[in-house]
Amino acid sequence: MTVAVVQPSIANVHRADHAPRVIVVGGGLAGMAAAIALETAGVSVTLLEARKGLGGRASSFDDPQTGETLDNCQHVLLGCCTNLLDFYRRLGVSHLIHYERTVHFVGKGGRRNDLSGVRGLPAPLHLGPSMAGFSALTLRERVAVSRAMLAMLRLGRAGRAALSDTSFGQWLDDHHQSAALVQKLYDPILVGSLNEQCRDASAAYAIQVFQDAMLAHASGYVIGLPACPLGELYAKFPCRDVRLGTRVSGIRFTGASATGVELLGGEVLDADAVVLATNHHAVRRWVPEELATRDSRFARLGELESVPILGAHLWFDRPVLTDSHAAFIEGPLQWLFKKDAEGKAVHGVISAAREWVDVPRDEALKRFEQQIRAVFPRARDATLLRGVTVIEKRATFSPKPGVDRLRPPQAPPAGGIENLYLAGDYTLSGWPATMEGAVRSGYLAAEAVASALPSWFANRNRSYLVPDLSIQWPARMLGYR
């Protein structure tokens, strides 16, 4: 999408005797990232979050039965999530992320295939030995995958972007990747990363996962798992004015400018600029039709398709999982994570979980129990003591071909609402709906605000986005640009 972006001045800030005041609505990762970036630039930020805790979709809740703090769903990051890692650094919680250099794929009967980078070898050579010995694939399939990976490398970033309207299914067919390969390799890697069936996703986003995570830099594929409930990562969020349990009920406008927000109780907060960092469903409700029609960012939001994710917290009477995680080659659960030292408490995830929305909880739990008992020999006699399933119906938008034409930029277009900015994983961030995408969108929104600050303000035109991991020499030699 090509949008003419104006550089609006943040209208009401004429004097140098008070810092520009920015309200950020929504304390998910996007809102927190925007708030922390602007706060460090010296802007006066107020972050408003409807819930009692920060984190939005990447947060924790107290289990009413036990009082235990559980995550709404296990969240996984990869080494290529440079902006998310920068955000954690700003929060001072980098040490709470534990890294796994080996990805454990588990097939029928518990047969394990590990994907592990050779230390010291640059990308994409680092994964070569693991891929060569990946016995879940036949020799012929391994050769086919190597060819596909080479093709992805040669595409580079520009070639990948040109495939944004093509389905990955089409690309796989064009590159002679069989249905068995989709089931054994592409789906286990991509469905969780994109929250979409891999054949239905945009080829650009599917190939980005391989390029960024596996082909360009040896650290890209490393899995990061929080060693604490997600909510604890944000416990000391370093912004002065964070108001939890504060629900915004509307945005105040004068002409084509936002003048502030109205809270549920009727209180009005004035602002020089507003960053809306809620999900896109809420955003569209708050902008009056007349303003929405002149601001192209709101034109196609309704066309974004939401895709559910299911998370299952499972407690067994004995240890069932030895490793920190397992990526299942066959479902129903796609990933399983160890949640206690012994491996009795585990968390299973199903992405693109459309067909699970109406499955009764007990039936779902029975199927997960059966799967775990069938796959892990040590769990054969294990009994599921308790299970909690959480299904987020609007977990993320579907990264289907052409989706970027529906996603709005963070900054207002020419003639749009001049001091209203958008942040959120659904905005144009260059990434699919992920924690990294959300943080990038927040940094981009902060950059857009900073570029519109008055000339007397010292920290205008600041940039917050962190670069991608560098491209290592073998990847460059193989044509990756």
Ligand SMILES: Cc1cc2nc3c(=O)[nH]c(=O)nc-3n(C[C@H](O)[C@H](O)[C@H](O)COP(=O)(O)OP(=O)(O)OC[C@H]3O[C@@H](n4cnc5c(N)ncnc54)[C@H](O)[C@@H]3O)c2cc1C
């Ligand atoms: C089940 C599940 C599993 C996931 N797993 C992963 C994963 O493993 N790895 C990964 O990278 N990503 C994962 N994601 C995606 C990731 O969680 C999201 O992309 C990211 O958290 C979105 O952040 P956000 O700030 O854009 O939106 P949100 O987190 O939705 O934040 C919006 C915030 O706005 C607040 N809000 C809404 N209305 C109002 C109002 N009126 N007033 C004030 N506040 C309001 C909400 O309470 C919320 O806190 C997963 C998502 C889900 C749902």
